[in-house]
Amino acid sequence: MDTLHDRLAELADDAPTGGAPAAELWARGKRAYRLRAAALAATLLVVGAVGTGVGVGLVDGGGNGSDLAPAGTVGISLPIEYPVGEELPDLGDTPGPSAAIWLAPGVGGGAPVAVGLVAETGTFGTLPIEVSYMNEDWERPALSPDGRRIAYASPSGEPIVHDLVSGEIYYWPEVECPGDVNQCYRWGTGGFTWFDATHLFGHAGAGDTHGYVWEPGTTPKLVDLITYAGTPYRGLYAGRDLQVIDDGEPLDLVCGSPVLNATLGTDYQGDDEMFDVPVLCDVLGVIGSEILLGHWNSDRVPGDWNDPNDGNGTVVALGIHSVAPPVNCLGDASRICPDLSFEDPALRRVVVTAGAPEWVTFATDLIGAALDADGGAS
């Protein structure tokens, strides 16, 4: 037993041999698919409905028992030019809704800071949240679509929500456990997804079936994400494993896969056609059902599409509804299938210019409103 391969193979001999029958797995997969399809369709309807109301001003989360957000216009314009290298003011506890927040290196190589863009004024500044321990992509804070609330995990995994309008901070050091201790997880350590302005989701429990849902004025409650009505069900990356509907099926956008790529669009009927969507491998936000935000990687180097350090901070809005599949790439596992349709300027809008930090999260409703003000993005 000299090589690592040999030692691993010997260790693998201890692997279990059991498992549920294939028929049961098939049935469960079909059931999960049906439920996800229904939930995702509901999600897109709700997101679309919320998006239509944002263009006239900032909206409150609604029905949450906390302070109302002040009405006002979206003071940002696109593209956003991040103030690289500038010393930024402290925005305090109640700066108002943010259009975006970045995790940025401190000036002079200091500890990382959270930088917010105040939606009403267009002012950049530092936010009062601790981010120095956030080293992984999934640890970045989640900004609600209306820009009012930031969700993130403490260093030990407890969820924290900071309300940028009221200054309230919500914190849950203890969560209920769904029985078996092996099924009990803290819900902050897997990242967060804001389904809408007032519903925060975090995964918990074994696999991807359990999660917590929180809305202002309530305590977090454990739910089955498969069956919970309204679940966004976008995967464990806090919204970054995007699913889109194709011919009635929700599909993962799998990046760089040599086998399965994604089919985009809600009306495309060619089930057998698949194609790469390289720039979408780092999905930063979803606006309605037709616009995605992502880093623009013009190099399109295989394997680097998901690397937050690869790129120069440029963020683009991509209209996906009218994207046409270029070619069928399924037959060649080694190829990189170019999707030239994304080169069409009509389908690509620059949201953030080059030079901004890579780690960014957007208030998608507010960015959507700014896109509308600039003439739409799709």
Place this chain on the structure above:
Amino acid sequence: MTGYADFEEFVVARRHALLRTAYLLTGDHHDAEDLVQSALIKVVPKWARIKDRPEGYVRQVLARESVNRWRGRRWREVTTDVVPETMHHDSTDRIALLEDLRRLSPQQRAVLVLRYFDDLTEADTAAALGISVGTVKSHVRDALARLRNQRSDEERSAATT
């Protein structure tokens, strides 16, 4: 959704191989079974698209799921001041390797398993995990270094007792 016969054939033929990989990824029998089961359930909606060559995609789901799951359960790892008494020799090499793998980060472990057990290339490993080739290289380098250091520490500890 069609193709159950193909799915069943794949499960029967490949489940054990998937379980072997999953066991190395998780280090636990129950977790390995659960991981494989979860991955197979996840690919069902996509089966019509991948049925001609499902192995790569299933393994990709398996690897990513193993890393994702750890993200929600890292609190279970417990640090201790007590040095384990177990010393590793040839007869306990499996236990030693299992413990060494557990001490790696999930992504390092996944990279190591995909590269050195499943024999994927660096590019395929990167694609499977959704990371860059550079990250794969650095994980391999760091993981091998940690394995070497862990074994050296154990051998030193054994020599002094």
